[in-house]
Amino acid sequence: MGIVWIILIGFVAGMIARWISPGPNDPRGFLLTTVLGIAGAFAATWIGQAVGWYRPDQGAGFIGATVGAILVLFIWNRLVASHVISDPGNRPL
Numbered sequence: 001m002g003i004v005w006i007i008l009i010g011f012v013a014g015m016i017a018r019w020i021s022p023g024p025n026d027p028r029g030f031l032l033t034t035v036l037g038i039a040g041a042f043a044a045t046w047i048g049q050a051v052g053w054y055r056p057d058q059g060a061g062f063i064g065a066t067v068g069a070i071l072v073l074f075i076w077n078r079l080v081a082s083h084v085i086s087d088p089g090n091r092p093l
Contacts, residue, residue, distance in 0.1 A: 009065045010034070010041030017069035021077075036076060040069030 014037015044064040048054040053064075079085045 006041045006045060006059045006065075007038055009059070009062055010038035010069065013037045013041055013062065013065035013069040014073075016066050017073045021070055021073055036072050037065070037069045040067075040072040041065035042068075043072060044068030 011034045014033045014035075017037060017040065018033050041059070044067060045054065045059045047068070048064055049056060049058070059065075076085075
């Protein structure tokens with residue numbers, strides 16, 4: 001149940017992170033936003049457990065997951081801006 005909870009919270013956190021910091025290179029699309037939000041939730045859980053904020057059986061809370069998603073989105077935007085990766089959501093029509 002812990003992984004499912006992290007995925008659900010990560011999805012919502014990804015949507016909020018995208019809304020808070022859209023930026024010019026924001027990833028578009030449901031799937032990419034979900035993946036970035038989930039990555040942020042996992043990152044927040046891992047960092048929180050590493051510094052002792054969460055027990056090993058606890059996941060990041062909603063605020064922690066949102067902050068993690070914003071961090072992952074910021075890193076994503078920096079990688080796209082420096083042309084290290086291409087933004088799959090930025091295709092010409």
